[in-house]
Amino acid sequence: MNIVSSRLIAIANMVSDGENIIADIGSDHAYLAIYLAKSAKVKKIFATELNDGPYEITKTNIRNFGVAHIVEAIKADGLKWIEDKKISISSVIIAGMGTTTILKILENDSKFIDCFILSPNTDAFKIRKWVKNKKYFIEDEKLILDNEIIYELIKVNKYAGKKIKNYKDLFFGPILRKTSKDNRLFTQKWILEEEKYTKLLTTIPNDNLNFKKYTKLKKIIGKYINKELKYGKAK
Ligand SMILES: C[S@@+](CC[C@H](N)C(=O)[O-])C[C@H]1O[C@@H](n2cnc3c(N)ncnc32)[C@H](O)[C@@H]1O
Incomplete structure (x- = not known):
């Protein structure tokens, strides 16, 4: 499958074995959800979209790639649909958006979510600040070069991982800076x-x-x- 970029593959690789239910917020074309469904990593994926155009493309691609038994399209703003569904989601992916949009979406954080996989287009510092304020942990961090842009990928876990202790952790990432050499x-x-x-x-x-x-x-x-x-x- 070459519908996915190296950035989307790196995001998919942050989903751990044994995670069953995933949500991709702002799926656009649903390529990430389709890739995850095809790589048999997860049992259920919600591919959500706020906007009509990408929502229609999401639904069409889910059907055309034959993954409708695993991927469900949802039209919703951010995380607002999760409380109503009452389903525990192991990881919520929010990628390819600016930090302000991601932080706005995170305002509706829910007890039904265990982890977030976040890849802002800019300013990961502010994302880590949110993690610190919420007293959550960093489970994993990666850098990926895609189309001449270096993206930061951050997996946030509510229960275990590295704490963000100081400004160096906020800036450079508590896991990334340990491997920096x-x-x-x-x-x-x-x-x-x-x-x-x-x-x-x-x-x-x-x-x-x-x-x-x-x-x-x-x-x-x-x-x-x-x-x-x-x-x-x-x-
Ligand atoms: C640039 S695309 C990124 C697509 C994909 N996540 C990626 O990383 O390649 C951003 C998508 O997020 C959607 N979006 C923006 N705000 C949203 C929100 N509050 N809730 C759901 N989707 C949203 C947009 O409609 C758009 O399709």
């Missing part, structure tokens, strides 16, 4: 981020509201790259 994508990502802020700072005046913020971010990243990555001392 052997992870070239990690180094590449943070060098690119440092470059991004260096460039941004040359384009805005010192009294711009964002100047202080970008200077601080550049400093945090630069310090981490120089002190911890360079000498392999990430702690």
